[in-house]
Amino acid sequence: MPPIYTPTYRYNDPTLTAPTPGRALIEDIGLVESLPGIGPKTGGGHIGVPTAIGPLHTRFLRPHDGIETTLPNTDLRPWCTPFLVAGHAQNCFDLPARPGWNWLCWTVADHLAHDTATTRADTPLVIVPCGATKDPTPSKIPARHRYTGTYHRLGLRAAAALTGLNTTRILSARFGLMPLHQLVEPYNLRLGQPGAITADQLREQAADQGLLGHHNVVLLGGRDYTALAQQVWPHAHTPLAGTKGIGEQQQRLAAMAATGRPH
Template sequence: MPPNFRPTYDYDDPDLTPPSPGVDLIMQVGLVESLPGIGPATGGQYIGIPRAIGPLHTRLWRPHDQVEMTLPNTDLQLWHAPFHVAGHSHGEFKLSERRGWHWLRWTVADHVTHDLRQLRTEADLGVTPVYSETASDPLVIVPCGAAKAPFPCPAGELYTGSYHRLTRRAADALTSSDNIRIISALHGLLPLDQVIAPYDLRFGRPGSVTAEQLQEQADQQGLLGHPNVVILAGRDYTRLTQQVWPHARAPLTGTRSIGEQQHRLARIAAGEPISGGGLVIPIGAIWPRDDR
C-alpha cells in the first residue's frame, strides 16, 4: 500500500501578494486536480502531480494509487487550497475577486495560453530568447509531402511532390535556406541539409510529431521565441505550428481549396503582395532580400 501523500507547497504571504500565473506556478505548486464532474466513474476528482504540461494535455502521476495518466488541459486546474487557506486566515473569503487573483478561476489551458501571450508580447518588444538570425530575415515553415525520393538524402531534396516544391519556392522568396524548416510528420522540424531516409507516415496518425516535440526541437535549434515566423501550410500543420509560435503569420489561412493555396503560394514565389485571412504581406517591403 503506497504511503500517504502530503503536498509540500505552502503559501504564507501576509499581504496576499498574488504569484504570477502560468505553467511555472503550476509546477511550483506541484499538484493539479480535475474540474468538478471530471473524474472516476465512482465519483470524486482526479488529483495528481504534474509530470509534463504540453500545449493541449498534461501528464500527471496520481500518488494515491501510483497511476500515471494524461488529461486535456481544459479539464484540469491548479490545486488552489494553499491560497484559499491563506486568504481565510487573513479574513479574505473571496480571494479570486481580489486584484491579481483572477487566475484562481483558470484551467491549466488558461495558464498555458497566458504563457503563450507573454511570449508573444516579449517577441513584439524584442526581449525574446536569443535566436540565430535577425528579425528582418523570417523563419519560414513548410510542410513535408507524401511523394519522396526512394533513397536517403537531405530533407531539402527528399520531398518531390508539386505542392511541397511550390511551398519551397515561396519560402525561398521570403528568406534564406538556413531559415527554412520542413515539418516532417515523423521527424518534426528539419533543416534542409539534414539527411533522412524515406518513410511512410501521415500527419495526425499514431507516432506523428506532437506540439510538445516541436517546441522542444525549436528550443534546441535556437528558434523558440523567434519574432518573425511565417507558416506556408494548410490548416492542420498551421494549427500545430502556431502552438509553438502563436504569433506566426499564416498567409494560406482562409483558403478553400488546394488550388487557391497554390495560387497564393505562386504569388508569394513571384514576390507579389498577397492577402488571406485578413492578413496582407507586402513581400518586398517587409522582408527585403538582397541575396535573391
C-alpha cells in the first residue's frame, strides 16, 4: 500500500491577507485538483502534485498511486483547502467573497491569464544552470533546494533580483528546463554525456512551458550551458560572457543580485 501523502503547504496568516494569485502561488501550494465532474470515475476532486504547468494543460502526479495525469488548465484549480480552513478558524465562512480572494474560484487557466495580464512584456526569462554540488536527500525535493553549490546559489540570487519566480528556470543536464518548484531526485550527469538533455528536447520543453517565443532571455551560466540554451534562444543576453573564470563570473552574479541589473 502506498504511503499516505501529507501536503506541506500551510497558510497561517491571522489577518487573512490574500496571497497574490498566479502560477507562482500554484507552485507554492504544490497541489491541484480537478473541477467537479472532471476526472475518471471520481466525479471530480482528482488531486495531484503539478509536475509541468503548460500554457494549455497541466501534468500532475497522483500521490496515492504514483500515476501521472494530464488535464486541461480549464478543468483544474489550485488546492484551496488551507485558505478555507484558515478562514473558518477566524469565523469567516465567505472568504471567496472578500476583497482579494476571488481567485479561490479560479481555474489554473485563470491564474495563468492573470499572470499574462499583469506581467510586463519586457520581464526577462532568466535561466540558471544546475550545479554539481547537490543536497543528498534520497527522495525528490524542489529543484531550488537540490543544488547547493555557491555558483548556483549566486545564480538564483541574481535571477531573483532580475525577474520573478514565474520567469526563472533551472537548466539541468538531466531534466532540462525546470521551474523552481519541480521535484528532482538525486542524479549525477553532465552535459554531453549519454542521457543528457539535448537542444531539441530543450526546445520542446520551452514550447510546452510557453517560453519558446520569449524575446527577453538572460542566461546566467558558463560556456556549455549557454551554448545549449542559445540553440533555443539565439537572441539571449549572456552577461557572464567574456569573463576569465568562475571567480569573475561569481563576482558578476553577486553584482547583479545587489543591483538588479545585468552586467
